[in-house]
Every structure is written in structure tokens, then in C-alpha cells.
Amino acid sequence: MKPRLHTLICTTRPGRLGPAIAEWAHEFAQAHGRFDSTLVDLAEFSLPVFDEPEHPRLQQYIHAHTKAWSASVAAADAFLFVMPEYNHGPPGALINAMNYLVREWQYKPVGFVSYGGVSGGLRGVQATKQLMSTLKLVPIPEAIVVPNFTQHVEADGRFVPNELHTASGMAMLEELHRWTRALAALRVEARPEELG
Template identity: 60%
Template sequence: MPLKLHVIVCSTRPTRLGPKIAEWFDAIAQAHEAFDAELVDLADFNLPVFDEPKHPRLRDYAHDHTKAWSASVDAADAFVFVTPEYNYGPPPSFINAVNYLVHEWAYKPAAFVSYGGASGGVRSVQMEKLLLTTMKVMPIPEAVALPMFAQHLVEGVFKPPELQDRAAGVMLSELARWARAMKLLRTTS
């Protein structure tokens, strides 16, 4: 049975280009035999700045947006975060979405497709990894960094060099190894 992979678009700003990059990556993930991939857009959950009256460790959610986000994260065996870099760091929407939950994240691996200017979003990923480890998420070393990503948008479609397609495949294969191993941790606890 394939592992459930959520490819999560992290930017929610109205002028974002993350969905274009996520569509490119999702097509590669769909073709990968280890995963049943699903494209998940943070914007669809419309999460306000954390507004739950109780701590998320209790899993006693008051709001429908939190319940929907909880069900989405809980259903996944692994994550790929498609993330930009804002001011040398992660988008606030990513930080907010992670902080909404606790248990749903635990013992699952994560990988990153980052994009930005010359750095390709790698500074954002470094900060995101720190936050995710506090939720017991295992960020894997393999990643896809897309520097100067806008130059690869052709008529509204993201078309990076073939090298990036290969990097995505390598990353997915390694993510699958971690996801299979970590699934055992979730079933034995």
C-alpha cells in the first residue's frame, strides 16, 4: 500500500507563485510508486493567527478550520513543504500552521522544495527544520532548492532544468525510506 504524501503549499499571500512550483513537484510525486500524493494548499484552510482556546497538545479543538487542518495532517505519512523564503526566513503562514497542532505531526518525515532568489529558499528551510523537530518531525537532508525560480516560469507553468526533476526523484525515494521506518514508530507507541 502506498504511503500518503502531502505536498503542502506554504505561502498564502495573494500574489504567490508557490502553487505553480507545487504543481510541478506534485506531478513528479504522483508518478513515484511509493506514494499516494495529495496537493494541500495552506490557503484553503484559512487559518487565522492561532486562535484555539486550549493548547494543541490536548487535541480538543474548538474551530472547524483547526479540525480540518488536524485531519489533513493526521492523514499523512510524510510531507513535502513547498516553501518560499521571506526576509531570510519562513513564511508566517508555515509557522502558524505548524503551531496549530502537536500530535498530528509526530513521527513523520518531511522534505522541502524551496524557492527564492539566489539562495533558492535554503535559509527558510533551515529555520523550518528547527521548528519541525520540536514537533517530532524528521526533516531529511535531501531537498530541492530552486534559485531564481521565476526565470523558469513559461506561460504560467513552472519548467525547471531536468536536473531538478532528478533531484526531486532522489528526494522522494529517500523520503519513502524514512516514511516506512517512521510508520512503525507510530504503530508501536
């Protein structure tokens, strides 16, 4: 059985171009063939600013939006975060969504598809990695970086990659697959009392 990869659209802003890049990344992962890939849109969960009364490590969720988000994250073995950079950092919606959960994230690797202006979203990725270490997510260094991303989006909204994007994507998915397999034992063997 192939590991389950969730390609996550990490911005919820109206008018965003992230879905076009995420759709390409999702299709690229499917074509790669080593993952069972699912495209996940953070906006569809409509998460308000964190509103659960109990600490998320307890998993005593009372809201339907939290339970749906928990089930989605728990179902994945690995992630691709498709994310822009806002003010040299990650989208607030992504940080909020990450803070909703604890155990569901643990021992899962993450690859990044970042996009932005000249920096290609790299500063946002670096800031996100700091939170990931606390949640026991494992960010890998291989990534797809798309600077000046609007130059790669056609009038019909379709993202058109160049050779560097596809070569980087292949290297990233290969490494992501290695880490997914390596971390599988930790995900299976960890007991609840060890995950808090």
C-alpha cells in the same frame, strides 16, 4: 498500500507562484509511484493567528478551521513542503499552521522544495527545521532547491524544471520513502500519553 504524501503549498500570499511549483512537485511524486500523493493548499484552510484556547497537544479543538487542518495533517504519512523564503525565514503562515498542531505531525518525514532568489529559499528551510525537531517531524537533507525561480515559470504560469531539479527530486523521493517506511512503526505504536 502506498504511504500518503501531502505536497503542501506553504505560502498564502495573493499572487504567489508557489502553486505552480507545488503542482509540478505533486505530479512528479505521482509519477515516481511510491506514494499516494495529494496536493494541499494551506491557503484553503484560512487559519487565523493561532486562536485555540487549549494547548494543541490536548487536541481539544473548538474551531472548524482547526479541525479541518488537524484532519488533513493527520491523514498524511509524509510531507513535501513547497516553500519560499521571506526575509531569510519561512512564511509566517506556515509557522502559524505548524503551531496549531502537535500530535498530528509526529514521526513523519518531510522533504523540501524551496524557491527564492539566489539562495533558493535555503535559509527559510533551515529556520523551519528548528521548529520541526520540537514537533518530532523528521526533515531529510535531500531536497529540491530552485534559485531565481521566476526564470523557470512560463508566461502561462507553468513551472518548468531543469535536469538538476528532476535529479534532486528523484533522490529526495527515494529517501523520503525510506524514512516514511522506517517511521511507520513509531506512528502506529505510539500511545497518546507518549505523544504529548
